[in-house]
Amino acid sequence: MGLIVQKYGGTSVADPERIRAVAEHVAFTRRHGNDVVLVVSAMGKSTDNLIALAEQVSSTRPGREMDMLLTTGEQVSMALVSMALADVGIDAVSLTGDQMGIITDSVHGKAKILEVKADRAREAVAEGKVVVVAGFQGLSTSNEITTLGRGGSDTTAVAIAAALGADSCEIYTDVTGVFTADPRIVPQARKLKRISFEEMLEMAGAGSKVLALRSVEFARNHHVPLHVRSSFTWEPGTWVNAEEPSVEDPIISGIVQDVNESKITVQSVPDRPGISAALFEPLASANVNVDMIVQNSSADGKTDISFTVPKSDLQVALGIVETVAKSIGAAGITHQTDIAKVSLVGAGMKTSPGIAAKMFRVLADEQVNIEMISTSTIRISVVVAASATERACQVLHRAFGLDSGEAYSAPLPDRK
Amino acid sequence: MGLIVQKYGGTSVADPERIRAVAEHVAFTRRHGNDVVLVVSAMGKSTDNLIALAEQVSSTRPGREMDMLLTTGEQVSMALVSMALADVGIDAVSLTGDQMGIITDSVHGKAKILEVKADRAREAVAEGKVVVVAGFQGLSTSNEITTLGRGGSDTTAVAIAAALGADSCEIYTDVTGVFTADPRIVPQARKLKRISFEEMLEMAGAGSKVLALRSVEFARNHHVPLHVRSSFTWEPGTWVNAEEPSVEDPIISGIVQDVNESKITVQSVPDRPGISAALFEPLASANVNVDMIVQNSSADGKTDISFTVPKSDLQVALGIVETVAKSIGAAGITHQTDIAKVSLVGAGMKTSPGIAAKMFRVLADEQVNIEMISTSTIRISVVVAASATERACQVLHRAFGLDSGEAYSAPLPDRK
Numbered sequence: 060m061g062l063i064v065q066k067y068g069g070t071s072v073a074d075p076e077r078i079r080a081v082a083e084h085v086a087f088t089r090r091h092g093n094d095v096v097l098v099v100s101a102m103g104k105s106t107d108n109l110i111a112l113a114e115q116v117s118s119t120r121p122g123r124e125m126d127m128l129l130t131t132g133e134q135v136s137m138a139l140v141s142m143a144l145a146d147v148g149i150d151a152v153s154l155t156g157d158q159m160g161i162i163t164d165s166v167h168g169k170a171k172i173l174e175v176k177a178d179r180a181r182e183a184v185a186e187g188k189v190v191v192v193a194g195f196q197g198l199s200t201s202n203e204i205t206t207l208g209r210g211g212s213d214t215t216a217v218a219i220a221a222a223l224g225a226d227s228c229e230i231y232t233d234v235t236g237v238f239t240a241d242p243r244i245v246p247q248a249r250k251l252k253r254i255s256f257e258e259m260l261e262m263a264g265a266g267s268k269v270l271a272l273r274s275v276e277f278a279r280n281h282h283v284p285l286h287v288r289s290s291f292t293w294e295p296g297t298w299v300n301a302e303e304p305s306v307e308d309p310i311i312s313g314i315v316q317d318v319n320e321s322k323i324t325v326q327s328v329p330d331r332p333g334i335s336a337a338l339f340e341p342l343a344s345a346n347v348n349v350d351m352i353v354q355n356s357s358a359d360g361k362t363d364i365s366f367t368v369p370k371s372d373l374q375v376a377l378g379i380v381e382t383v384a385k386s387i388g389a390a391g392i393t394h395q396t397d398i399a400k401v402s403l404v405g406a407g408m409k410t411s412p413g414i415a416a417k418m419f420r421v422l423a424d425e426q427v428n429i430e431m432i433s434t435s436t437i438r439i440s441v442v443v444a445a446s447a448t449e450r451a452c453q454v455l456h457r458a459f460g461l462d463s464g465e466a467y468s469a470p471l472p473d474r475k
Numbered sequence: 476m477g478l479i480v481q482k483y484g485g486t487s488v489a490d491p492e493r494i495r496a497v498a499e500h501v502a503f504t505r506r507h508g509n510d511v512v513l514v515v516s517a518m519g520k521s522t523d524n525l526i527a528l529a530e531q532v533s534s535t536r537p538g539r540e541m542d543m544l545l546t547t548g549e550q551v552s553m554a555l556v557s558m559a560l561a562d563v564g565i566d567a568v569s570l571t572g573d574q575m576g577i578i579t580d581s582v583h584g585k586a587k588i589l590e591v592k593a594d595r596a597r598e599a600v601a602e603g604k605v606v607v608v609a610g611f612q613g614l615s616t617s618n619e620i621t622t623l624g625r626g627g628s629d630t631t632a633v634a635i636a637a638a639l640g641a642d643s644c645e646i647y648t649d650v651t652g653v654f655t656a657d658p659r660i661v662p663q664a665r666k667l668k669r670i671s672f673e674e675m676l677e678m679a680g681a682g683s684k685v686l687a688l689r690s691v692e693f694a695r696n697h698h699v700p701l702h703v704r705s706s707f708t709w710e711p712g713t714w715v716n717a718e719e720p721s722v723e724d725p726i727i728s729g730i731v732q733d734v735n736e737s738k739i740t741v742q743s744v745p746d747r748p749g750i751s752a753a754l755f756e757p758l759a760s761a762n763v764n765v766d767m768i769v770q771n772s773s774a775d776g777k778t779d780i781s782f783t784v785p786k787s788d789l790q791v792a793l794g795i796v797e798t799v800a801k802s803i804g805a806a807g808i809t810h811q812t813d814i815a816k817v818s819l820v821g822a823g824m825k826t827s828p829g830i831a832a833k834m835f836r837v838l839a840d841e842q843v844n845i846e847m848i849s850t851s852t853i854r855i856s857v858v859v860a861a862s863a864t865e866r867a868c869q870v871l872h873r874a875f876g877l878d879s880g881e882a883y884s885a886p887l888p889d890r891k
Contacts, residue, residue, distance in 0.1 A: 124561070124569055128558075146534055
């Protein structure tokens with residue numbers, strides 16, 4: 060007898076038929092001897108519809124009231140799912156974030172979970188009930204209803220799994236798992252059976268949309284094994300966990316592309332201390348999410364600084380950078396939106412030098428120009444022209460042995 | 476400086492444009508020196524849409540989960556109205572029924588308000604804020620979210636007005652007030668400037684849809700003056716209050732028709748004690764709302780019993796009555812759905828005998844056959860053929876002086 064937390068995303072509860080399918084699957088999970096706690100997102104596009112409604116009503120839209128509005132989406136889902144469970148003979152009880160004891164900080168629209176007081180859910184499970192929780196929401200320490208921001212339902216599920224000591228947290232979505240690359244771009248992409256928390260974190264950071272970065276962080280910190288799978292096929296998906304990598308694991312787990320970034324370059328900046336701070340502090344204050352930063356000093360005491368920001372932050376960022384550029388005596392600024400970031404992610408990289416060199420060679424052979432480079436211990440990201448995205452992903456997928464399913468083995472002593 | 480509770484029904488917050496109009500009107504009310512607490516219904520048809528969705532998902536639909544579902548409708552409204560208020564520079568705070576301290580019993584779908592713990596609202600008003608409350612909902616003594624049933628938002632508003640000691644409770648709707656008759660049936664119908672609680676109760680009981688009966692009862696019991704008016708024209712409407720009637724008041728305040736009743740007759744029932752109980756107890760147990768009852772004993776020891784029930788309860792009622800009719804040895808049962816109830820309501824009736832006689836004469840002159848009669852101290856109701864409804868209302872409206880606006884003065888000593 061185990062306890063499984065199941066999270067169903069918006070597409071999994073998009074209409075009455077899908078909601079009834081979820082109820083059937085919960086019944087199936089129960090017949091296999093497991094207790095179940097569900098976390099549900101808002102139906103389909105309902106959150107987007109609520110936002111559109113708010114935009115028609117108001118230009119100010121205070122965060123507190125936006126949270127009052129948006130939390131209704133998950134509340135509708137949880138009630139409907141509970142009713143569907145009643146139809147298949149399962150005693151279910153729905154709980155809002157408040158009722159579930161999801162305590163957050165007071166930042167409306169992107170609150171952070173501070174604590175989960177899971178007593179009410181624990182008692183309900185002990186009474187043999189299935190608990191259906193509204194994802195994405197909580198109650199702040201100042202007693203206000205909050206939302207966790209996009210991807211918040213995944214985080215809700217992981218936090219509840221951690222609080223209840225669940226055996227695993229299943230994330231049901233509209234894809235069958237985590238893939239070696241985006242199958243729409245690389246047809247040979249394969250579903251991974253397993254990936255480590257660290258690799259999943261890098262993939263999420265590199266632009267993978269399968270799991271929200273915060274939920275993976277939370278799962279890693281609280282040792283909650285995740286199972287990403289499809290509510291359309293119900294087949295086994297991808298496990299995300301903390302298992303030690305084995306020699307059978309490929310060095311490269313996957314390739315991730317991100318076309319939502321844009322690039323800003325500040326030209327001929329005087330190369331002296333404090334310049335970077337002058338540039339990036341105001342961007343941070345404006346909540347602009349700066350990703351890659353490249354700076355090359357030249358001999359004449361001047362330097363170009365380039366960095367990427369999400370396309371959605373570009374206008375705000377340009378406004379700030381123009382002001383700063385003048386004040387620090389830069390020659391000017393340029394920006395590009397026709398770029399893409401392509402990343403290789405793999406835990407095996409730590410112990411396999413030469414991956415970066417091979418990546419650059421493969422892209423060069425394909426005439427793909429690299430505009431920026433950044434690396435972590437288990438990720439290499441390059442910025443290329445947007446038009447080269449597909450080609451870059453495809454050649455890298457093949458070159459690193461992901462097409463065939465065989466591990467890429469670099470010719471290195473410690474991997475032989 | 477007064478405190479006004481304003482309740483906006485579904486048509487008053489049906490779309491973004493109407494929501495912004497509500498915000499403007501609240502600003503207008505504030506400029507006139509009043510504090511305002513709003514109670515809002517769900518937007519337009521959104522409650523009906525949620526019910527339809529539930530019916531597609533589930534055939535059981537547990538009451539607790541229906542309440543979880545339906546309360547989202549008012550939550551959406553209150554958030555949007557608060558955002559619109561922010562746009563016109565008003566500091567507003569929305570409160571769910573739970574947050575407003577609306578404490579109810581535990582009957583899901585038709586909970587009764589037990590208490591209003593208005594501290595949070597009182598504090599917010601003291602801080603100069605406008606409070607926007609979700610109507611129709613509360614928190615039960617067992618900590619569950621409940622709904623008050625249809626018309627519940629009116630009751631919410633009156634209960635809050637009573638708890639806060641508001642100067643008045645304005646009920647904004649899609650008509651401009653309470654009329655002497657339904658203007659769609661009697662074009663000469665006029666808006667009443669004032670009506671007593673007792674008359675309004677009788678009108679609601681007789682089928683008037685302007686105010687929910689429960690909310691009028693609550694207002695009377697807690698001495699809350701009501702002002703029924705339109706959110707489309709904003710003109711002064713009808714006051715419902717406890718003022719003593721003056722000699723200028725008409726004897727008859729209005730005529731109300733109700734075409735939602737049906738009539739059941741149990742034929743040739745043995746005329747002995749206990750028969751009525753045998754018939755009406757099982758109907759009450761099944762929550763069938765029996766309205767008028769007529770029984771005439773005849774010389775042969777047999778009697779016909781006729782009564783009316785809402786058309787929506789007819790099938791359930793017939794099932795019960797068929798069983799009972801057999802067990803008590805009745806000859807058979809018949810039923811009619813092509814009937815209407817027409818009622819005259821007026822506090823002046825108490826002191827003016829002869830109203831009933833005049834009513835029957837007027838209808839007889841118009842060849843309208845009366846099938847059933849029931850009376851209270853300030854109401855006379857008759858059941859007529861549905862096809863005669865309009866004619867009956869029109870001739871009564873004229874005969875009792877409502878067309879012209881002059882009070883009907885019966886030729887009686889105590890009114891001279």
